[in-house]
Amino acid sequence: MTAMTNLYDQTAEPGVPAPPLDGDARADVVVVGGGFTGLSTALHLAENGARVILLEAFQPGWGASGRNGGQVNAGLKHDPDVVERDFGEDLGRRMNTLAGGAPDFVFGLIKRLGIRCDARQNGTLRAAISDAHAAHVRESAEQWRRRHAPVELLQDGALERATGTGRYRQAMFDRRGGDLNPLSYARGLARAAGLAGASVYGGTRAVGIEAIGSQWRVATRTGTITADRIVLATNGYTDGLWPGLRRSIVPLFGAIAATAPLSEALSRAIMPERSVLYESGAITVYYRVDSSQRLLIGGRGPMREIDSPAAIPHIVDYAQRLWPGLRGVEWTHAWGGRLAMTRDQYPHVHEPAPGVLVCLGYNGRGVAMATTMGAQLANRILRPTSPFDMPISTMKEIALHALWPLAVRAAIVRGRISDRLGL
Numbered sequence: 446m447t448a449m450t451n452l453y454d455q456t457a458e459p460g461v462p463a464p465p466l467d468g469d470a471r472a473d474v475v476v477v478g479g480g481f482t483g484l485s486t487a488l489h490l491a492e493n494g495a496r497v498i499l500l501e502a503f504q505p506g507w508g509a510s511g512r513n514g515g516q517v518n519a520g521l522k523h524d525p526d527v528v529e530r531d532f533g534e535d536l537g538r539r540m541n542t543l544a545g546g547a548p549d550f551v552f553g554l555i556k557r558l559g560i561r562c563d564a565r566q567n568g569t570l571r572a573a574i575s576d577a578h579a580a581h582v583r584e585s586a587e588q589w590r591r592r593h594a595p596v597e598l599l600q601d602g603a604l605e606r607a608t609g610t611g612r613y614r615q616a617m618f619d620r621r622g623g624d625l626n627p628l629s630y631a632r633g634l635a636r637a638a639g640l641a642g643a644s645v646y647g648g649t650r651a652v653g654i655e656a657i658g659s660q661w662r663v664a665t666r667t668g669t670i671t672a673d674r675i676v677l678a679t680n681g682y683t684d685g686l687w688p689g690l691r692r693s694i695v696p697l698f699g700a701i702a703a704t705a706p707l708s709e710a711l712s713r714a715i716m717p718e719r720s721v722l723y724e725s726g727a728i729t730v731y732y733r734v735d736s737s738q739r740l741l742i743g744g745r746g747p748m749r750e751i752d753s754p755a756a757i758p759h760i761v762d763y764a765q766r767l768w769p770g771l772r773g774v775e776w777t778h779a780w781g782g783r784l785a786m787t788r789d790q791y792p793h794v795h796e797p798a799p800g801v802l803v804c805l806g807y808n809g810r811g812v813a814m815a816t817t818m819g820a821q822l823a824n825r826i827l828r829p830t831s832p833f834d835m836p837i838s839t840m841k842e843i844a845l846h847a848l849w850p851l852a853v854r855a856a857i858v859r860g861r862i863s864d865r866l867g868l
């Protein structure tokens with residue numbers, strides 16, 4: 446078979462096509478961006494009776510939400526002690542509870558809404574390739590155990606059996622995690638938001654925002670929306686719609702390659718329990734075997750669209766080093782997408798003007814977190830005085846933002862070197 450782009454275009458449940466906006470409309474809330482953040486916000490608002498219009502430049506799930514590794518992981522990028530140190534005991538504890546509970550929230554939502562997306566809560570392995578990383582993984586596990594999270598440490602034979610490779614020194618097995626088909630999930634959220642009363646428009650880019658008294662008017666090429674509130678949920682695809690927002694994050698390109706369905710023997714050897722794995726370290730590699738027994742493995746990608754495994758030989762070579770049995774197996778798909786990194790590696794929530802809410806920057810952990818943040822954002826709009834479990838910060842542009850491609854390259858090289866040296 447010739448190599449194709451996004452595997453999920455082939456494997457996902459069909460979506461309800463979202464038509465373009467046609468004319469002028471009014472809403473309580475207009476949401477810009479049809480990924481997990483925007484769709485979950487629209488769903489939770491509509492379920493609570495708000496009139497919601499969602500605008501997506503392409504179709505729901507077109508962005509990172511329909512292209513990612515499909516790993517539903519618990520927690521923020523930082524360990525829970527660090528979160529409490531950075532934000533204090535009260536807010537830090539609430540952030541950890543929110544992020545630690547995010548996979549349960551996602552799997553619960555999928556069940557409640559009956560979304561068909563191959564969801565499996567078989568756990569996440571966070572694996573260490575060096576002694577230094579192993580010490581870090583042990584420390585993380587200890588911190589989560591103190592918070593009664595269902596995590597345990599694996600090593601030696603048990604770890605080799607769980608992964609099918611002897612590469613790792615140690616791993617934290619976290620029963621909260623799992624996987625899903627992310628494009629099916631995004632399409633399921635869009636369908637549920639529509640059934641709850643939200644209007645979801647596709648092929649409709651928001652191109653301007655203007656304050657009209659205490660209201661907001663969002664312009665598109667085919668009509669306008671006037672609303673009391675705006676939610677901006679554009680993450681790694683943020684454009685110039687809101688001044689300064691694009692420069693408050695660094696867009697990173699991730700890439701994933703997928704094999705043809707594996708033979709029975711290989712499929713039993715690689716991740717036999719069908720948990721998912723990501724490596725602890727500067728350059729994260731992550732993988733899983735999906736419900737049709739294909740291996741999907743991802744890592745950093747080139748800063749452009751890709752459409753063939755030949756464009757990411759480092760990922761394919763790495764997989765073959767992990768499991769030499771893969772040599773000769775066909776790689777059928779490769780694709781990429783943009784995620785949003787923040788300087789402090791926390792998701793960012795901003796309220797840059799009255800009635801405007803922004804949420805982005807999941808640092809590669811958005812399947813669970815973006816869904817959860819959508820519910821938080823809806824709650825913030827519906828019940829403004831109730832607690833909000835993430836810090837709301839002032840939007841800050843990253844200094845020398847224009848240099849980010851160089852900085853990213855340097856960080857990748859640094860990461861490669863330190864990983865090779867086992868630091």
Ligand SMILES: Cc1cc2nc3c(=O)[nH]c(=O)nc-3n(C[C@H](O)[C@H](O)[C@H](O)COP(=O)(O)OP(=O)(O)OC[C@H]3O[C@@H](n4cnc5c(N)ncnc54)[C@H](O)[C@@H]3O)c2cc1C
Nearest residue numbers: 480481482502508509510513514516651699782810811812
């Ligand atoms: C290759 C890759 C692998 C990943 N793997 C994982 C993983 O395994 N686990 C995990 O937890 N996370 C993973 N992530 C991260 C995760 O996918 C994201 O954090 C999450 O999908 C972000 O959702 P979002 O809704 O905020 O943004 P997106 O899904 O990117 O959606 C933003 C949307 O906004 C739209 N948009 C932008 N500007 C406008 C405008 N002006 N008007 C209208 N629409 C607009 C875009 O078209 C886009 O559809 C991965 C990301 C990538 C790219």
